[in-house]
Amino acid sequence: MLGGTFDPVHLGHLRSAVELLEVLELDRIHMVPAKVPPLRGTPQVTPEERLALLRLGIGDTPGLIADPRELERDGPSYSADTLASLRSEYGSQARLVMALGHDAFLRLADWHLPQRLFELAHLVVIDRPDFEAPLPAALAELIEGREVDNPRALMQRPAGSLLRLALPTRMAISATEIRQRLAADRSVRFLLPEAVEARILANLLYHCR
Template identity: 80%
Template sequence: MSETIQAPRIAMLGGTFDPVHLGHLRSAVELHEALGLDRVHMIPAAQPPLRGAPQISPQERLALLRLGIGDTPGLVADPRELERQGPSYSADTLAELRQAYGPQARLVMALGHDAFLRLADWHAPERLFALAHLVVVDRPDHEDALPAALAELVDGREVDDVATLMAAPSGRLLRLRLPSRMAISATEVRRRLAEGRSVHYLLPEAVEARILERGLYRRTR
C-alpha cells in the first residue's frame, strides 16, 4: 500500500496544440485534480501520424503552449516529441516517461473519445498498455458500441474508479467525465484568425497577444 501512495502519478496529454486554447488547458487542470496527479506533461506532436501537418512551426506551437501554461501548478510544456526525428508515436513518448519516472510510477496517457475510437489503428497499440494506463475523456454518447478491433484491444482492462486505476503502474482503462467540457475547437480558432475575427476568451491572453503580434494563422493573399 505504501508503494502505491508514494509512487508518482504522471500524465501525458499530447496533441498538436495548433494553437493551444482554453479548452486544452482547462482539461489539463481538471485531469490533474480528478486523478490526483503530480504532473501533467502537455506534449506537442511534431508530425502527428494520423493527422495533417500543423499550420505553424513546432517551435512556435511550443512557445504558445508555454505562454498558455504560465505558472499553472502541475502543468509542464514538454518538448520531447519535437526533439525526436520522424513521426510522433505515443508509445515512444511513454517509454521515455516510464524510464524517467521509474517502473512503479502511475503513468497515464489521456486522450479524447474520438482519438480513442481510432486507437486500434495507432502504432503498437498493445505497447501503450504495457507502459501506461489510458484515461479517456468521455463525451455523453460513450455507451455506443466500440469497433471490433478496439473492443478486443481493451477487453478486460476497464476499471470504474481512480483508486482501482492507480493500484497498478499500467495496463488499465478508465473513462472519465470532466466537469467543464469547453466546446472550443482549434479548427474554429484557426478559421477565425484566418478571417481576422475575434478569438477573445477562446485563448489565454498571452497566447492571443503573441498570435496577433506575429500575424500567425492569418490568411495570406
C-alpha cells in the first residue's frame, strides 16, 4: 500500500511505486488516494478527480493499482482502517507492506492507532539523504525493536517490522511546487505523466488559466 493525497500524482510518486515493486519483489502496489487526510489540509481537487488523475498516471503499468477504497468509506482516511481492509482481503499470512515518505514517518506517532499499523503490516520508509537525524522520542519508542536492514528480513513474517529504504531513483518532485506552478501558469512538463498534465490543463484544475 502506498497512500497519499496524490494532489496531483506526479512522476516521483509513480517512479517510487515501480521501484518499490522491484526492490521488495512485491506482487502489486495499491496506490490509495486519501479522501479526508487527517493530518493535513483539504486538497484543492476532489477525491474523485485525484483518483481519475491517478488512474491516468498509472495507465497500464504492471503491478500498480489505483485503489478507491478510502473514497468509498465515510470519515477520515485512517491508514489503520485501510490496512485492516487489505488484511481482510489478502488473509492473515500475506506479507503486507505500507510504504511512506520520510516526512510522514517523522509524524507517525501522531497517527491514528500507530501501534495497530504494525499489527497489520510492515512499514517501509522511503528515505532521504538526512534520514540519520535523531528521531522524535515518541517515534523512537514506537519503532523500538522493529527495524530490519534488508527486504529479505522484512518478509520473514506477515507484519510488524520496519525497513528504511533508499530507492535507486530519488526524484525530488513536489506536489506543492506543481500546484504553485499551475496556479502561476508556469510549465509542469516532465514533472507529470503526459495524460495527467493534459487532463489538468483541459479542466483548468489547480486554478490554471
